Amino acid sequence: MRKPFTIFLYLLVIFFLIYWPYYMNLYEKEQIQEKNQVEEEFRGIITFWDFPHPSIGDPGGFEFIKKKIELFQYKYPGVVIDFEPLSYKDGYEKLINSSKDGSLPDILPVGADFYFISKDYLSPINKYVDEEFKKQYKEGVIDAISYKGNIYGMPLGMYTNVLFLNVDMFDEKEIKLPENGEWNYEEFVDSMIKLTYTEGKKDKKYFYGLGISLAPDNYNLWGFLLLDGARAFDKEKYSFFGPQAVSGVQKVLDLFNKYKVVNPVSLEGEREKLWQDFITTKNTAVLVEESYKIAQLKNLQSKGKLFEFDVAMYPEGESGIPLTLSPKIYAYGIKKEKDEKKLEMEYKFIKFLTEDQQKVIELGYVPVKKDKVTEDDKMKRIELATNYTNIIPQFDGWRKINNTVIAKIKEGIGNNKNAFDITEEIKNSVSQLVH
Numbered sequence: 001m002r003k004p005f006t007i008f009l010y011l012l013v014i015f016f017l018i019y020w021p022y023y024m025n026l027y028e029k030e031q032i033q034e035k036n037q038v039e040e041e042f043r044g045i046i047t048f049w050d051f052p053h054p055s056i057g058d059p060g061g062f063e064f065i066k067k068k069i070e071l072f073q074y075k076y077p078g079v080v081i082d083f084e085p086l087s088y089k090d091g092y093e094k095l096i097n098s099s100k101d102g103s104l105p106d107i108l109p110v111g112a113d114f115y116f117i118s119k120d121y122l123s124p125i126n127k128y129v130d131e132e133f134k135k136q137y138k139e140g141v142i143d144a145i146s147y148k149g150n151i152y153g154m155p156l157g158m159y160t161n162v163l164f165l166n167v168d169m170f171d172e173k174e175i176k177l178p179e180n181g182e183w184n185y186e187e188f189v190d191s192m193i194k195l196t197y198t199e200g201k202k203d204k205k206y207f208y209g210l211g212i213s214l215a216p217d218n219y220n221l222w223g224f225l226l227l228d229g230a231r232a233f234d235k236e237k238y239s240f241f242g243p244q245a246v247s248g249v250q251k252v253l254d255l256f257n258k259y260k261v262v263n264p265v266s267l268e269g270e271r272e273k274l275w276q277d278f279i280t281t282k283n284t285a286v287l288v289e290e291s292y293k294i295a296q297l298k299n300l301q302s303k304g305k306l307f308e309f310d311v312a313m314y315p316e317g318e319s320g321i322p323l324t325l326s327p328k329i330y331a332y333g334i335k336k337e338k339d340e341k342k343l344e345m346e347y348k349f350i351k352f353l354t355e356d357q358q359k360v361i362e363l364g365y366v367p368v369k370k371d372k373v374t375e376d377d378k379m380k381r382i383e384l385a386t387n388y389t390n391i392i393p394q395f396d397g398w399r400k401i402n403n404t405v406i407a408k409i410k411e412g413i414g415n416n417k418n419a420f421d422i423t424e425e426i427k428n429s430v431s432q433l434v435h
Helices: 002-039 063-075 091-101 114-118 167-172 185-194 243-258 264-268 271-281 291-302 340-354 357-362 377-387 398-414 419-434
Strands: 044-050 079-085 107-109 154-158 161-166 197-199 205-212 284-290 309-312 324-326 329-334 389-391
Touching: 044 091, 044 340, 063 079, 063 340, 091 114, 107 340, 114 398, 154 340, 154 357, 161 167, 161 291, 161 377, 185 205, 185 243, 185 284, 205 264, 205 271, 243 398, 243 419, 264 271, 264 398, 271 284, 271 291, 284 291, 291 309, 291 377, 309 377, 329 340, 377 389, 398 419
Parallel strands: 044 079, 044 107, 205 284, 324 389
Antiparallel strands: 107 329, 154 329, 161 284, 161 309, 197 205
8 A cells, every 4th residue: 555655755756856947947037037127127316306395284395395205216216316406586597507508307397388398308208198197187287288299297286376365454454355356457456555555654664455576487467467358479479469468568557656556575576575575574465476375375374373365366357357377287397318217217206296186285286187176265266267377378489578578567667668668669579589
């Protein structure tokens, strides 16, 4: 009885000795293949610049980015994200200069910014974005960061310019807040006049209805310039001229020189100083600013360091809608990259940065994806304002055009020029820029 069992054991040992080396060879090959597959992914340094995104609990505005970087580096060992913070004061100029001297970072904030796209500084990401993925986004979002069929960025959120209101100052003067954040130009002017006054005799304190920075590279003015039906551009051509444009310019001049309701700091180009006048000095009742600033206001309010505030849209004029102009989309783009492995890893990173749309709301942006609903009343109003916001045009030289408009109006205010002459000066200057 033992002999068959012994023979079976011998055969089993022989089979093991014969097959085991073959098995180990297959195993080692499989391990090598898996290792090679892992090694195929990019490992190295990716440079990344970004502006701060303040929120409740993160007044500095960079914790969001730092946490994202930490999690991404943990997920992809061997990838190092070399981050450099940008400031709102000179960050955009730094990006422009770096593009000219060849020091542009691998990943940068671009938004619907035609400058970087038109100069061929960015890598298209079409091959990573299929139709199903694009369908997740709200109407117009992907188009805003696309050009000639190519997609040049991954959108984080939407924003526009809105009016932030110091509710305490309105209440003190018994002025009714604009219902649902909407008012016409006459109602707006009436409120600004009542909110502009002085206190004291010897040491006078000055209070102003409106603060609106006329610093370069902002879009604060356009909501006033377009309120009577003018257009900034038409079919990729500058079109801010004619009676409706003159009327818009006149309304801006009146706010400064006729009604004198604007904080003089507005003309100094000191955006931060004007911001402090609104939140700290509290001598400015209404401030025109980019809508994501709501996150900073909420942060201050959560600490008991701010008054009650509200959000309103631009006043309505002859056009009947609070139309304005803005880059509208905050997105991340990738510098032109020949290394396909690195490009793919960079895409993974910008996708990782933008996928949490709940966090986007906390940062003060309107979600760009359809499945994320805004529940906060103030954010709902900002979302409505984005619906009345045209995205800046996709033609070369728009930045210079925008800054020319700002500079000529600022000069006209200071020299008491009439609206027609200012509009004509802008038109003539722009014609030299685009030809």
